[in-house]
Amino acid sequence: MTIADSDFATTEARRARLFTRINAADKWLQMLGLAWITPVLKAAVGDNPRAQLVEIWRLLLVPLLAVIGFVALWGVMAPKVQTSLGVIPGPGQVWAEMVNLHHDAKAKSEKKAAFQIRVDARNEKLIAQGRPEQVRDIAYTGAPSYYDQIWTSIKTVGFGFLIASAIAIPLGILGGLSPTASAAMNPLVQIFKPVSPLAWLPIVTMVVSALYVTNDGMFTKSFMVSAVTVTLCSMWPTLINTSLGVASIDKDLINVSKVLKMSLWSKITKLVLPSALPLIFTGLRLSLGVGWMVLIAAEMLAQNPGLGKFVWDEFQNGSSQSLARIILAVLTIGLIGMMLDRVMCALQSLFTFSNNR
Amino acid sequence: MKRTLCTLAIATALATPALSAPLELEQDVLTLGFIKLTDMAPLAVAYEQGFFDDEGLFVTLESQANWKVLLDRVIDGQLAGAHMLAGQPLAATMGYGTQAHIVTPISMDLNGNGITVSQSVWDSMRPHIPSQADGRPQHPISARALAPVIEQFNAEGRAFNMGMVFPVSTHNYELRYWLAAGGINPGYYSAQDITGQIDADVFLSVTPPPQMPATLEAGTINGYSVGEPWNQQAVIKGIGVPVITDYELWKNNPEKVLGFSAKFVEENPNTTLAVVKALIRAAIWLDEDNNANREAAVDTLSRREYVGADREVIAASMTGSFEYESGDIRPIPDFNVFFRYNATYPFYSDAVWTLTQMRRWGQIADAKPDSWYDELARSVYKPDIYLQAAQMLVDEGHAEAADFPWTSDGYKSPTPAADVIDGIPFDGRTPNAYLDSLPIGLKGTQTVNDGAVHG
Numbered sequence: 001m002t003i004a005d006s007d008f009a010t011t012e013a014r015r016a017r018l019f020t021r022i023n024a025a026d027k028w029l030q031m032l033g034l035a036w037i038t039p040v041l042k043a044a045v046g047d048n049p050r051a052q053l054v055e056i057w058r059l060l061l062v063p064l065l066a067v068i069g070f071v072a073l074w075g076v077m078a079p080k081v082q083t084s085l086g087v088i089p090g091p092g093q094v095w096a097e098m099v100n101l102h103h104d105a106k107a108k109s110e111k112k113a114a115f116q117i118r119v120d121a122r123n124e125k126l127i128a129q130g131r132p133e134q135v136r137d138i139a140y141t142g143a144p145s146y147y148d149q150i151w152t153s154i155k156t157v158g159f160g161f162l163i164a165s166a167i168a169i170p171l172g173i174l175g176g177l178s179p180t181a182s183a184a185m186n187p188l189v190q191i192f193k194p195v196s197p198l199a200w201l202p203i204v205t206m207v208v209s210a211l212y213v214t215n216d217g218m219f220t221k222s223f224m225v226s227a228v229t230v231t232l233c234s235m236w237p238t239l240i241n242t243s244l245g246v247a248s249i250d251k252d253l254i255n256v257s258k259v260l261k262m263s264l265w266s267k268i269t270k271l272v273l274p275s276a277l278p279l280i281f282t283g284l285r286l287s288l289g290v291g292w293m294v295l296i297a298a299e300m301l302a303q304n305p306g307l308g309k310f311v312w313d314e315f316q317n318g319s320s321q322s323l324a325r326i327i328l329a330v331l332t333i334g335l336i337g338m339m340l341d342r343v344m345c346a347l348q349s350l351f352t353f354s355n356n357r
Numbered sequence: 358m359k360r361t362l363c364t365l366a367i368a369t370a371l372a373t374p375a376l377s378a379p380l381e382l383e384q385d386v387l388t389l390g391f392i393k394l395t396d397m398a399p400l401a402v403a404y405e406q407g408f409f410d411d412e413g414l415f416v417t418l419e420s421q422a423n424w425k426v427l428l429d430r431v432i433d434g435q436l437a438g439a440h441m442l443a444g445q446p447l448a449a450t451m452g453y454g455t456q457a458h459i460v461t462p463i464s465m466d467l468n469g470n471g472i473t474v475s476q477s478v479w480d481s482m483r484p485h486i487p488s489q490a491d492g493r494p495q496h497p498i499s500a501r502a503l504a505p506v507i508e509q510f511n512a513e514g515r516a517f518n519m520g521m522v523f524p525v526s527t528h529n530y531e532l533r534y535w536l537a538a539g540g541i542n543p544g545y546y547s548a549q550d551i552t553g554q555i556d557a558d559v560f561l562s563v564t565p566p567p568q569m570p571a572t573l574e575a576g577t578i579n580g581y582s583v584g585e586p587w588n589q590q591a592v593i594k595g596i597g598v599p600v601i602t603d604y605e606l607w608k609n610n611p612e613k614v615l616g617f618s619a620k621f622v623e624e625n626p627n628t629t630l631a632v633v634k635a636l637i638r639a640a641i642w643l644d645e646d647n648n649a650n651r652e653a654a655v656d657t658l659s660r661r662e663y664v665g666a667d668r669e670v671i672a673a674s675m676t677g678s679f680e681y682e683s684g685d686i687r688p689i690p691d692f693n694v695f696f697r698y699n700a701t702y703p704f705y706s707d708a709v710w711t712l713t714q715m716r717r718w719g720q721i722a723d724a725k726p727d728s729w730y731d732e733l734a735r736s737v738y739k740p741d742i743y744l745q746a747a748q749m750l751v752d753e754g755h756a757e758a759a760d761f762p763w764t765s766d767g768y769k770s771p772t773p774a775a776d777v778i779d780g781i782p783f784d785g786r787t788p789n790a791y792l793d794s795l796p797i798g799l800k801g802t803q804t805v806n807d808g809a810v811h812g
Contacts (some may be wrong), residue, residue, distance in 0.1 A: 064441045085594075118410065122385075138386050141417040143662030221435050303422045313420060316567035317665030318590060325661075354614050 036060035089324035091256040097324040105145035153306035155308040158294045160230025169240035176246020193236040222304035234291035241283025245276030281348035383625040388417040394584040396466045397440045403639035412631035423565040424523040432457040441616035444525030458619035462742035465613040467694040469586035470603040474580035479598040481506045497605035500539020514800035521582035522563035529713035531580035537797040538779035546719040547805035568600035590675040608776035611707035633746040641697040706765035706785025717798035719805040730788045756790045
C-alpha cells in the first residue's frame with residue numbers, strides 16, 4: 001500500500017458522499033424544474049461524461065433551444081402583422097417596455113417616499129393639535145407600479161385560494177367518508193363547477209357590497225370581490241379530489257381503525273388525511289391554477305387593482321406601447337402561474353413522502 | 358341663496374385677507390373615479406399640481422371600465438365621487454336606468470366631443486359637402502350630407518349603425534341633435550324599448566369611449582360620437598374622419614360634471630368643499646395665460662395611469678386645434694374649455710337642456726310642466742356649494758373674484774340662434790316651448806307606445 005493508494009481511497013469515499021448528496025438534491029431540483037443541474041453537477045464531480053451529456057442535452061439544451069426557437073419565430077413573425085396600433089411588438093420591444101416599467105416603478109417609489117413624509121407631517125400636526133385619535137397610516141394614493149400590481153394579484157389569489165381550501169378540504173373529507181353527504185353534494189358540485197368567473201362576478205360584487213359595508217376595514221372592497229370570485233371558482237378541484245382521495249382509502253385501514261376503536265378525530269388525522277394527501281394536493285394544485293386564471297379575468301372585468309386591470313387599462317389606452325405592455329403582462333401572468341404551481345409541487349413533496357406528483 | 362351670499366360677503370369683509378383656517382375635513386382619504394378621456398384633466402391636474410394636497414386631501418384617482426361601472430361604484434360608496442356625464446346624475450335622481458340621488462357641485466368642462474364617421478362613409482359623404490375656395494370641405498358639415506349615404510345603405514339592405522357612449526350621455530344627445538338638424542331621425546326610447554331605435558333612420562348603440570376606434574375598425578358601427586382623444590385616434594390610425602365637433606354644433610355646450618351621492622355630500626360637507634376648491638384651481642390652471650399650461654397637461658394626461666394614449670393624439674385637440682380629415686388641421690381655441698365662460702359653474706339651465714333632450718327622445722315618457730324641469734335641476738345641481746368654494750379660493754388669493762357669476766340665479770342667458778347649428782335658440786326657463794320648436798322629437802303630450810309615437 002502506498003500513500004497514493006490511501007489518497008485514492010479517501011477521494012473515492014468523498015466522491016461517493018458527493019454522489020449521495022447530489023442524488024438527494026436531485027429530488028428537490030426536479031421539483032423546482034431545475035433537473036438539469038444534476039447531470040451538470042455529476043459531470044463536474046467526474047461521472048461518465050458521455051452519459052451526463054445526453055442528460056444535459058435532454059434536460060437543458062432541448063428546452064432552451066425550444067424557447068430560443070419560439071422567441072426567434074416571434075421576432076420574425078410579429079413585424080408582419082400590421083394592426084392599427086402599429087406592428088405587433090417583437091421580443092426586443094417587449095424587453096424595452098419591461099425596462100421602462102422598471103424605471104417607472106423606481107420613480108414611483110421615490111414619490112411614495114415623499115408621500116410618506118406628507119403623511120407623517122399630517123400625523124405630527126394632529127398630535128400637536130391634541131387629536132391623536134385621528135392619527136393613522138394612509139396608503140399611498142398614487143398610481144401603482146407594475147410590481148405593485150403583480151404583488152396585489154398574488155396576494156388576492158393567495159387569499160382566495162386559502163378560503164377555498166378551508167371550505168373545500170373539510171367538505172371533501174365529509175363527502176369521502178359519508179356516501180350520503182357525497183350524494184347531497186354531488187349535484188351542487190356538478191352545477192356550480194362549470195360556472196364562469198364572469199358570471200359570478202356581478203353576484204359577488206352585489207353581495208360583498210351589501211355585507212362588507214365598512215370602507216376602512218382590513219381589506220378593500222375590490223380585494224374582497226376578487227378574492228371571493230377566486231374562491232367560488234377554484235374550490236371545486238380540491239373538493240372533488242379530496243373526496244375521491246378519502247373515499248379510496250384502503251379498506252384494511254378502515255377495518256384496523258374499527259378494531260382499534262379509534263375516535264373520529266384520530267381516524268381522520270392518523271388514517272384519512274395521510275393516505276388522501278397526494279390526491280388532496282393534486283386538487284390544490286389544480287385549484288390554484290384555476291384561481292390564477294380566474295383572478296385575471298375578474299380583475300379585467302371589475303377593474304379591481306392587479307395585473308388584470310393593467311391589461312385592460314393598456315387595451316383602453318391604445319398607445320403605441322400598449323401592445324408591448326400587454327404581451328409583457330401575458331408573459332408575467334404565465335411565469336407567475338408556473339411559479340405558483342412549482343411552489344404547490346414543492347409543498348406536496350414536503351408533506352407526502354411519495355413519488356406521486 | 359342671497360342670504361348665504363350676504364353672510365359670505367360680510368364674513369369676507371370682516372376677515373383679514375390672510376389665509377383662512379383650513380377646513381375641518383370629515384374624510385381626508387378618498388378615491389375618485391374617472392373614464393379615460395381628456396376632459397378628466399382637472400382631476401389629474403389637481404393631483405399632479407398638488408391642489409388636493411393643499412386642501413389636506415389624500416386622493417386616489419382610479420380609472421373605470423365604463424360609465425355604468427363608474428356610476429354603480431359611486432352609488433355603493435366604493436368611489437367618493439367621479440367624473441360623470443352630465444346626464445348621469447339627472448337620470449339617476451329621477452330613476453331612469455338606476456335610482457339614486459346624485460348631485461353635482463361643479464361642472465368640469467365645455468365642449469370636447471366630436472362625431473366621427475368611417476373612412477368609407479366619409480368618401481361617400483364628401484361629394485355632398487360644399488368646398489371652400491382652397492378645396493377643403495366647408496364647415497360646419499350638416500347631417501344632410503349623410504342622408505344620401507344612409508339611403509344607399511338602406512337600398513343595399515344594410516342598417517346604418519352609429520356608436521355613442523351611454524344612453525344618457527351628452528354624446529348621445531349631440532349625435533341625435535346633429536342628425537335631427539339634418540332631417541335624419543335617430544329613433545325614440547319608450548318605457549318598454551330602451552334601445553332608442555323606434556322609428557330610427559340611424560341605429561345608435563352604446564360602446565365605451567376607449568373602444569370606439571376598435572369597434573369602428575371592426576365595422577360594427579359606421580360612425581360614432583365620443584369625447585377626445587378618441588376622434589383624433591381615428592384620424593391618426595387612418596380609419597375615420599371627424600365631421601363635426603360639438604363646439605360647432607352648439608357653441609360652449611356643457612359637458613362632464615363631478616358627481617357625488619347626495620348622502621356623501623350631506624355627511625361630508627367640508628370634504629366636498631375641499632374637492633371642489635381643488636378642481637376649480639385645476640380648471641383655472643388649465644386655462645390661465647391663454648392655455649399656456651396645456652402642453653404640460655398633455656404630458657400628464659398621456660401617462661398610462663390617466664388617459665394613456667400617445668402624446669400627439671392627446672395634443673391634437675388639447676392645444677387649440679383639431680385635425681379633421683388627415684392633414685386638415687383647423688384652429689378651435691375653444692374646443693376644450695375648463696374655466697373660461699364660467700365653465701365650472703353648475704348652471705340649472707345646463708341641467709334643463711339635458712332634460713329637454715331626454716324628453717325629446719322619449720327617455721322621459723310623459724309631458725312635464727316647466728316647473729318640474731326647474732325642480733329636478735335644483736335637486737341635482739348645487740351652485741351654492743360651488744360659490745362657497747369659490748369664495749374661499751378668492752379669500753385665499755387663489756382666484757379672482759371677477760371670474761365668478763356671484764349674482765347668477767343659476768340660469769344662463771338664452772343661447773342665441775347663431776350659436777346652434779340648426780339656428781334654434783334655447784332658453785332654460787321655458788323647456789316646453791323649446792321642445793315645441795324642435796322639428797324632430799316628442800312635443801307637447803306626445804308619448805311613445807308599442808313602437809310608435811302617439812298624440
